[in-house]
Amino acid sequence: MKKKGVGMSCVLHPTGNKGAGDPSQAAIQLKPDGTFTLVTGAVDLGQGSSTILRQFAADELGVPIENITVNNSAGNAAPVTMGSFASRVTLIDPHAVKLAAEDLKAQICKWAAAQFGVNPDDVTFADNKVAVKNDPAKSLTMAEVGAGVFNSPALMIGTGAWYPAPFTAHDPETGAMPSVGAVSFGACYLELEVDTETGVVDILKLVQAWEVGKAVNPLMCKMQIGGGLSIGLGYALSEECWPHAPSMDFVPEVLGDYFIPTFADYPLENERAVAEVPHPMGVKGAKGFSEGSSTAPIPAIIAALHDALGVWITEIPVTPEVILRALGARG
Amino acid sequence: MTEYVGQSMPRYNGIGQVTGTARYVDDIQFPGMLYVKVLRSPVHKGTIRNLDLSAVAKTTGVAGVLTADDIPGQNAYGFYGDSQVFNPKQPRFKGEPIAAVVAVDEDTAMEALAKAKLDIEEQTPVFDMFEALKPNAPLVRPGTANNLFEYAPGKTTFVIKLGDIEKGFQEADHVIEGTYKEGMQDHCPMEPHVSVARIDDADRLEIYTHSQCLNVHLGFLCPVFNLPQSKINYIGGRCGGGFGGKNDIHCDHIAGLAALKFRKPVKFRFTRKEDLAYSTKRGPWVFEYKTGFKSDGRIVASHIREFHDSGAYTGLSPYCIEKCGMFASGPYAVPNILVEAQVIYTNKPVSSSMRGFAVLNGQVAMETQMSRIAEQLGLDPWELRFINAWRDGDMGASRYVVQGAGAIEAMRKCAELAGIQLPAKLMEMNSRRR
Amino acid sequence: MKHVLSFTLNGAPVDALVQATDTLLDVLREKIGLTGTKRGCDTGNCGACTVLIDNEPVNACLTIALTVTGKTVTTVEGLVEGSELHPLQKAFHEHGASQCGFCTSGMLMAAKALLDKHPQPSRSAIVEFMSGNLCRCGTYLEVIEAIQAVAGGK
Numbered sequence: 001m002k003k004k005g006v007g008m009s010c011v012l013h014p015t016g017n018k019g020a021g022d023p024s025q026a027a028i029q030l031k032p033d034g035t036f037t038l039v040t041g042a043v044d045l046g047q048g049s050s051t052i053l054r055q056f057a058a059d060e061l062g063v064p065i066e067n068i069t070v071n072n073s074a075g076n077a078a079p080v081t082m083g084s085f086a087s088r089v090t091l092i093d094p095h096a097v098k099l100a101a102e103d104l105k106a107q108i109c110k111w112a113a114a115q116f117g118v119n120p121d122d123v124t125f126a127d128n129k130v131a132v133k134n135d136p137a138k139s140l141t142m143a144e145v146g147a148g149v150f151n152s153p154a155l156m157i158g159t160g161a162w163y164p165a166p167f168t169a170h171d172p173e174t175g176a177m178p179s180v181g182a183v184s185f186g187a188c189y190l191e192l193e194v195d196t197e198t199g200v201v202d203i204l205k206l207v208q209a210w211e212v213g214k215a216v217n218p219l220m221c222k223m224q225i226g227g228g229l230s231i232g233l234g235y236a237l238s239e240e241c242w243p244h245a246p247s248m249d250f251v252p253e254v255l256g257d258y259f260i261p262t263f264a265d266y267p268l269e270n271e272r273a274v275a276e277v278p279h280p281m282g283v284k285g286a287k288g289f290s291e292g293s294s295t296a297p298i299p300a301i302i303a304a305l306h307d308a309l310g311v312w313i314t315e316i317p318v319t320p321e322v323i324l325r326a327l328g329a330r331g
Numbered sequence: 332m333t334e335y336v337g338q339s340m341p342r343y344n345g346i347g348q349v350t351g352t353a354r355y356v357d358d359i360q361f362p363g364m365l366y367v368k369v370l371r372s373p374v375h376k377g378t379i380r381n382l383d384l385s386a387v388a389k390t391t392g393v394a395g396v397l398t399a400d401d402i403p404g405q406n407a408y409g410f411y412g413d414s415q416v417f418n419p420k421q422p423r424f425k426g427e428p429i430a431a432v433v434a435v436d437e438d439t440a441m442e443a444l445a446k447a448k449l450d451i452e453e454q455t456p457v458f459d460m461f462e463a464l465k466p467n468a469p470l471v472r473p474g475t476a477n478n479l480f481e482y483a484p485g486k487t488t489f490v491i492k493l494g495d496i497e498k499g500f501q502e503a504d505h506v507i508e509g510t511y512k513e514g515m516q517d518h519c520p521m522e523p524h525v526s527v528a529r530i531d532d533a534d535r536l537e538i539y540t541h542s543q544c545l546n547v548h549l550g551f552l553c554p555v556f557n558l559p560q561s562k563i564n565y566i567g568g569r570c571g572g573g574f575g576g577k578n579d580i581h582c583d584h585i586a587g588l589a590a591l592k593f594r595k596p597v598k599f600r601f602t603r604k605e606d607l608a609y610s611t612k613r614g615p616w617v618f619e620y621k622t623g624f625k626s627d628g629r630i631v632a633s634h635i636r637e638f639h640d641s642g643a644y645t646g647l648s649p650y651c652i653e654k655c656g657m658f659a660s661g662p663y664a665v666p667n668i669l670v671e672a673q674v675i676y677t678n679k680p681v682s683s684s685m686r687g688f689a690v691l692n693g694q695v696a697m698e699t700q701m702s703r704i705a706e707q708l709g710l711d712p713w714e715l716r717f718i719n720a721w722r723d724g725d726m727g728a729s730r731y732v733v734q735g736a737g738a739i740e741a742m743r744k745c746a747e748l749a750g751i752q753l754p755a756k757l758m759e760m761n762s763r764r765r
Numbered sequence: 766m767k768h769v770l771s772f773t774l775n776g777a778p779v780d781a782l783v784q785a786t787d788t789l790l791d792v793l794r795e796k797i798g799l800t801g802t803k804r805g806c807d808t809g810n811c812g813a814c815t816v817l818i819d820n821e822p823v824n825a826c827l828t829i830a831l832t833v834t835g836k837t838v839t840t841v842e843g844l845v846e847g848s849e850l851h852p853l854q855k856a857f858h859e860h861g862a863s864q865c866g867f868c869t870s871g872m873l874m875a876a877k878a879l880l881d882k883h884p885q886p887s888r889s890a891i892v893e894f895m896s897g898n899l900c901r902c903g904t905y906l907e908v909i910e911a912i913q914a915v916a917g918g919k
Contacts, residue, residue, distance in 0.1 A: 046865025073568030083544025175491030211737030348866030351801020
């Protein structure tokens with residue numbers, strides 16, 4: 001018999017390493033034609049770090065985004081980034097980019113002031129130009145600045161480095177340790193159908209919303225919310241490296257033995273959305289969240305299975321075998 | 332001026348991904364490149380009596396072999412520094428690298444490896460955490476007293492205390508207890524682990540990597556090669572899926588050692604089987620939750636015991652239990668919390684980071700407790716969570732002050748999208764104040 | 766023993782020196798140097814190596830190279846039409862159907878085979894046809910959107 005159930009969950013995901021430390025660096029170089037190279041050590045795993053850091057760089061410099069190229073594969077020449085883990089890049093690295101942009105703008109203003117014969121404070125940097133504050137006729141386009149810098153003994157590389165706070169360890173007695181980065185929040189609602197003969201679960205509808213501080217790139221937020229289902233649905237329902245531990249020696253050796261979700265396992269109805277509560281620690285309120293999209297569906301599945309079957313399942317993955325065992329135990 | 336932050340835009344480095352020109356590590360080929368295959372432990376636990384690789388080394392097409400003796404620096408790496416590049420004495424899990432062969436191609440390397448004479452005494456392994464805690468359990472780590480990670484001599488439990496847990500349970504009208512078991516998961520990125528290494532024109536060791544954290548891994552690699560950072564050009568930036576699995580070194584150390592020894596370009600790549608069976612994992616967990624709550628739904632006490640299976644080495648497990656514990660009472664204001672957590676070694680692949688990290692595992696258990704509490708009280712599951720959700724200024728388990736709270740906002744958005752009409756009293760709530 | 770394999774690759778004739786045991790994936794990636802086609806599992810489970818042989822989607826890792834003698838093989842590198850991206854390439858890029866990108870080549874080739882046969886596939890037809898292609902980043906929803914956009918002429 002097929003039974004339907006609904007369930008919901010609310011979870012968090014901390015972004016940034018606990019205990020702080022956790023530094024990132026960035027550099028932005030002005031090129032001879034007035035365009036820019038953002039150099040970062042942030043690895044792009046597919047989460048989109050190069051894309052969003054370029055968005056931040058364009059905003060902080062106030063220049064067209066097309067004029068910024070990103071180099072994140074500079075090896076020895078790259079500024080250091082702690083790593084693309086702990087959903088930390090969106091929280092930490094934009095600070096380094098922002099500081100690098102401010103540094104570069106100050107250098108360019110100082111150089112331009114000398115050309116204009118004014119004080120650096122009297123030069124503005126806006127709309128991809130530098131100009132004298134009270135004499136806007138005196139201005140240079142970024143292309144003119146780039147060429148001028150190149151033809152003078154000058155190098156314009158803005159640098160920035162940031163971390164939230166010095167590293168702190170847990171108090172050995174109480175575990176106290178107040179430094180957490182930023183926390184993101186997700187909620188999931190889903191409807192499923194479970195076959196009581198076979199134990200097979202079919203997710204019919206899944207809704208997931210994440211509070212992300214600031215949606216830096218809404219398309220990519222949506223991609224991350226949907227993307228996390230692969231690992232979340234797999235962990236909840238089908239993936240187990242040691243399915244018969246400790247009694248047996250069998251381990252999956254091919255993807256035909258280890259079942260990660262396929263097109264067919266994604267729910268037919270799938271809604272994704274973000275909410276925004278600007279986080280005080282983030283640039284423009286931004287923080288990471290993507291890892292958590294794997295988390296939220298799992299307890300919602302357990303709740304929906306209870307709704308459908310009347311039993312609380314307390315182990316994951318909830319394979320068909322687990323469901324049939326739970327139903328058998330209930331009698 | 333256009334503001335770009337907040338705008339949808341396609342992937343900056345995405346065109347190469349749809350044209351096939353984006354370069355991943357396995358796409359790199361150098362003329363005369365050699366290939367590595369690793370001799371892995373055939374047993375879950377054992378003592379190597381003798382290893383004879385002479386026939387391997389003599390095979391046509393083989394450049395040579397690599398053992399622990401070829402490591403110029405230390406045979407140790409990892410976040411807690413206890414993983415071994417090659418384990419020459421007492422392998423702790425099936426598939427642990429013992430030695431390697433370097434040959435003109437992978438087929439030759441595999442054929443040569445079949446000639447290795449490994450004399451290994453198989454010993455009784457332990458796979459289950461609670462078996463590993465028994466007094467006469469096999470010891471995963473030779474020379475230790477038990478199978479527990481020690482923070483300090485004799486200190487094997489990580490504790491977080493907030494408020495007064497006993498008082499909390501006294502105040503509670505009801506208590507729900509639950510035990511939750513969560514399994515071992517593989518990251519399974521579509522790009523298997525791979526590394527390419529060679530000696531460059533400045534006599535530096537050049538390594539092409541898919542590492543998620545270049546700086547951290549460079550820090551791990553330098554002591555293995557006994558080289559300063561200026562002698563290694565560690566090139567990465569693109570990765571065919573990581574999900575935490577590429578926070579740990581799987582190939583770069585061995586490819587680098589081979590390039591140093593044979594001074595030729597070298598590629599070392601995992602098969603999918605090696606990825607699934609021997610790479611780092613999301614380790615298994617068992618949680619014991621005891622949650623005290625008032626009749627009106629307020630959670631007043633949360634006692635959590637975490638048991639985390641670290642596999643054969645430490646991986647990131649202590650950090651996992653700590654971070655899990657900090658958040659294991661969910662996004663809820665709970666005034667009295669006690670977390671007691673242990674890392675337990677077993678003869679399994681090494682546990683480390685994976686998407687959602689250890690925090691995911693605690694959330695799953697806590698949320699199931701919440702669902703059960705709602706059922707017992709006959710309360711709407713949304714309402715139970717709205718009542719308890721963090722507001723700015725609340726204090727979390729390790730005494731962090733909550734800022735930028737947004738659980739209520741996330742739930743409201745989710746309900747709206749699901750077409751669920753929440754009661755007016757919930758719609759009026761927000762995360763700024765209680 | 767080596768054999769000369771002659772076939773048409775992305776519109777041009779090629780000859781490659783191969784062994785009888787080489788797979789088409791080995792030959793494409795390691796002999797010819799077209800690395801757009803990815804190696805994800807070598808067992809035909811993941812679909813990252815999907816190429817078209819005489820317009821049929823096939824796992825290159827399961828195809829003995831010599832069996833494509835005289836046939837026409839299309840890889841992701843052959844999708845670009847002149848200097849223009851194929852509509853599927855454009856749609857995948859714009860709809861975010863590629864995260865880490867490792868499965869993308871295979872997805873694109875499977876999607877092309879689908880649309881060549883069924884220019885207006887239903888959602889369930891897309892799901893069924895594409896189910897041999899795995900993506901761990903979980904781009905399935907965006908891949909479906911991108912295919913639908915191309916089918917709808919958008």
